[in-house]
Amino acid sequence: MGLVETFEPIPVDAKGRFTLLDRLGGGGAGSVFLARDNALERLVGLKVVCESGRVEAHKRARLLREARAIARVKHDNVIVIYDVGETSAGEVYIAMEHVRGGTLREIQAHLELEDILDLYIQSARGLGAIHDRNIVHRDFKPENVLIDDASNRAVIIDFGLAGIDQTRSAGGGEEPVTRAVGGTPGYIAPEQARGEVTPASDQYAFCVALWEAVTGERPGPGGARSCATPGPPAWLRGILTRGLSPAPAKRWPSMNALIQELERRRRWLRSWPLLAGVDLEAGTGSREAPFAWAGVVVYRPEAWRARANMRWSRALTSLLTWVNSS
Structure with missing residues (x-):
């Protein structure tokens, strides 16, 4: 019976490098555990792929090959993979950085x-x-x-x-x-x-x-x-x-x-x-609609004239209001 079916705080691999501490979650493809890396004395996330122990050797080899390829990626926004291998039950495990936080x-x-x-x-x-x-x-x-x-x-x-x-x-x-x-x-x-x-x-x-x-x-x-x-x-x-x-x-x-x-x-x-809230979409079919070019809002000539007329109208109204109140 593999580690995915029944969880016990036991060593993962034959060498005893990783010890399971808690089950963090899982699904149809496997389970993720909180584990202790006994060699480096640190906590890790340990994913155990449940299907690998029950399929052909070539599929297990592919899982290991791809996990090792990902382990070579060093980037702040990619999970750090510390080790890959097989459990004593023949399942593929991936030991990775333990990130404290939600999704x-x-x-x-x-x-x-x-x-x-x-x-x-x-x-x-x-x-x-x-x-x-x-x-x-x-x-x-x-x-x-x-x-x-x-x-x-x-x-x-x-x-x-x-x-x-x-x-x-x-x-x-x-x-x-x-x-x-x-x-x-x-x-x-x-x-x-x-x-x-x-x-x-x-x-x-x-x-x-x-x-x-x-x-x-x-x-x-x-x-x-x-x-x-x-x-x-x-x-x-x-x-x-x-x-x-x-x-x-x-x-x-x-x-x-x-x-x-x-x-x-x-x-x-x-x-x-x-x-930030201005609609910069072009090609709407409206002659008055603004469009964006090189990050700048540009109004078509018809829109400029309409807005200019509106500003003059408002200015004239304000002037007449001030004169009448004097």
């Missing part, structure tokens, strides 16, 4: 837009870091991001579905990686549903999650707005809509490109806070 899902409903953007940009940096190592997460969602209570650091976790982009590591460009669908319904990119996964699939899931964090609802296909909610601010909606394009090639070139655009627009809004 992004648990806290995002109580945050202002600026704080939401900060945590999601941190998460995007983590995704960018794993993409740089030719790894695709394949299941990004708010539940898979922990927020450290002490530092407010966002940490991407749960790489149980992660896959190595073999074609990119071989120097062949960003070609599809065909594997099981995986992922979570509502966040899965169209190509991932077909079994083709690239880093652009993580970008799609990220944009779904950020849209949901800001509005409370997930977007429709291609970034369509729900009638029940107003949608994100237009400047953000434009960024997310591109990341939600059904065709991966039409999304942002990389997570780093998406991050740069989010940060550029956020800096602009900090400089012009009064325009």
Whole structure:
């Protein structure tokens, strides 16, 4: 019987390096425990993948290979993996950094837009870091991001579905990686549903999650707005809509490109806070509607004349009121 079926405070592996202390949670893919690293005398999170002891040796080898690939990623916004191996029952375990805090899902409903953007940009940096190592997460969602209570650091976790982009590591460009669908319904990119996964699939899931964090609802296909909610601010909606394009090639070139655009627009809004709520969306069909160019609100000539006439009318009314009261 494996560690997932029955929890006892016993050594995990034959060498006795890790000792289980408490069960933190789990699901169909395995369980996560609080454990003590007896060699380095520190607390760790220990994920035990339940299926690995009951399947073919090649699948167990793949789980170990991918866990070791993730362990080579060194980034503040990616969970630190200390060790991978097999339990005495033949299950794969992953010993990782113990982050004290809740998930992004648990806290995002109580945050202002600026704080939401900060945590999601941190998460995007983590995704960018794993993409740089030719790894695709394949299941990004708010539940898979922990927020450290002490530092407010966002940490991407749960790489149980992660896959190595073999074609990119071989120097062949960003070609599809065909594997099981995986992922979570509502966040899965169209190509991932077909079994083709690239880093652009993580970008799609990220944009779904950020849209949901800001509005409370997930977007429709291609970034369509729900009638029940107003949608994100237009400047953000434009960024997310591109990341939600059904065709991966039409999304942002990389997570780093998406991050740069989010940060550029956020800096602009900090400089012009009064325009944070202004609808900057272009192409609405209204001749009077403002549009954005290079981060600047530009009004069409018809709109300028209408507003100028309104200002003169108000000034004349104020002058007449002052004269009559004198």
